[in-house]
Amino acid sequence: MIYETMEELMEKAKEAEGKTFGEIDKHDRLHNKKSKGGLGQVVEESLFEYTVNSDTKPDFENLGVELKVTPFRKNKNGTLSAKERLVLNIINFMEEVKYEFDTSSFWRKNQKLLLMFYEWVPEVDRKDYSIFKSVLYTFPEADLEIIKQDWELIVGKIRAGKAHELSEGDTVYLGAATKGSSKSSVREQPYSEIKAMQRAYSLKQSYMTALVRKYIKNEDLVQFANAEELKQKSLQDILQDKFAPFIGMTDKEMAEHHGIAYNIKSKSFVATVVSALLGIKGTKLEQIEEFSKANIQFKTVRLEPNGIPKESMSFENIDFNEWTSEEWEDSYLRNRFYDTKFLFVVFQYKETKNENPNRELYFKGIKLWNMPESTIETEIRELWEEVNKLINEDELKIEYVKRGGKMVEKNNFPKSNFNGVTHLRPKGRDGSDKVDLPNGKRITKQCYWLNNTYVAEIVKDIL
Structure with a gap:
């Protein structure tokens, strides 16, 4: 079925909110308990009524929207978090190096994401998981600048013949996650004879947790870097610039500069000073958007x-x-x-x-x-x-x-x-x-x- 407008697509997505996957499943897919992609496939086939595919184009091509069904969980302390990273599309090392960010496979496929969040509960059959919320997500401007930097770093390594050295720790929001059933899932890279582990673009688990907090808990996060700054500098450089004027000061002088009571024995003292140095005094570190997402x-x-x-x-x-x-x-x-x-x-x-x-x-x-x-x-x-x-x-x-x-x-x-x-x-x-x-x-x-x-x-x- 083709959805002609974004409103029509979202209206269909909203129909699933509050329903279990078992209630949606028209093709009895969930009897195969080992099928990892089963939940997403249930939504594709039974809710939106289109054939499951691994196309390089967005799922709803005419609207430029990619569908992603993603789990969150309730933690022991009552908070919510994403259960896992959000895996996007496979990185074709041989092809991706031919493009710039705006023409990359990542951007062509993932500019707009229809995120359907469901709650994962241990010991509960997956057919009984409920879809909680559907969100049409486009990357905020500041996030997009960081993601561009991440993409450049990933593709830069491939261009340097180092696809086999890629690590999720290299980047901030956009990762290059291993994708395959075992370490034998390798593929060729263009500028080295060494085979590299197959990888896929992914939004890190911490990034997805921030989205869970925003859209399901309605929590607000506070930014210390804006898009204009990020067009000129990396997040790391901006952090360095924020702290540099205070190098050489004592911790007491730093506190006095920002009107913070000096209490070195307090566990929260340095955290309070850090938020002040970032220009968002009074903000808890877990409420800082960049810290939370990365x-x-x-x-x-x-x-x-x-x-x-x-x-x-x-x-x-x-x-x-x-x-x-x-x-x-x-x-x-x-x-x-x-x-x-x-x-x-x-x-x-x-x-x-x-x-x-x-x-x-x-x-x-x-x-x-x-x-x-x-x-x-x-x-x-x-x-x-x-x-x-x-x-x-x-x-x-x-x-x-x-x-x-x-x-x-x-x-x-x-x-x-x-x-x-x-x-x-x-x-x-x-x-x-x-x-x-x-x-x-x-x-x-x-x-x-x-x-x-x-x-x-x-x-x-x-x-």
Whole structure:
């Protein structure tokens, strides 16, 4: 069926809101539980009544609209997030290098997206998932400038004969996601003999989460960069420009400059200063549009005079039941580093604590960083595998020793000398703050850390 107007198309899409896929399915597609594309195909065939295809043109060609059926989920804390990235079209390495952005396969196919959001619920049959909302989505002007920069970076790598080195961490909103059933899903690239993993353009999971928050929760996000700025500079350059005037100031001077009460012990103090430096004082970092869509998380780095932080960098407490029940490719830890960009806000002491107990912190600069894929697939994977081995093969040793008049827990989880990048350490309120392990043992809450020497190496170029 051909829809002549956008209004006619959206009216049809709205008919599905509140209905389950089982109610829409006229062709009994959902009996094949292994069919991954089944839900989208149900909407294509049974709601819009057109034949499923893998055409390079938009699904509704006369209107220039591509249909995408995409899931969101409710998290344990009550928030909503996208369940996954939104995979768009396959990148033909041999062809894409012939085009500019405006004539690219990405832009020809995805200028306008009809997004149909449904709620994914664990343990519920997919025929009972409900379509929640339909949105005709066109990219906001500022987003489009970032997406153009992302496209240029992806295609630039292909033109340099490095399609095999593409990584989703390279870009901000638009990713080049692996697309295929296995690592043997490879294809030729134009400027290298090396076969490259098949990839597809995708909107990152964090970008889709921001859309879920906007269209389903009606949450407003605040921008610090506008389209005109982004036409001239990258997001990273704009961030650098925002922070540059304050390099050399103490953290106290930075706070005073923006009328912020100085409270170094407050966990939110640096976050409050960061939002002020971005020109959106009072905005929580999770409400900053660019941070939300790109999954940029900030970490404060406090360097000693020798350029090394006193402490390693801590992350979340570990859910050991989750950790030991996942495959590496789908693991929380792997996705955590693939999907996150970190904004390191770096300060340094000029004196040791012995030299001056009242020493001050001086701002050195920022670094927008994502962990290299090679590190994730080697050192981070080593940590994941070692923890799994210790627990699943019952090799974890927990003992209590007397130290300073107190009984202290010791274990043989990987320590800071494990592989130079990462390790496990306790992160509970005290020794009595424990969790159950899958094997029935109890242990003080643990989290994973990045070694202080590894963090020092990441930020050394801004000192």
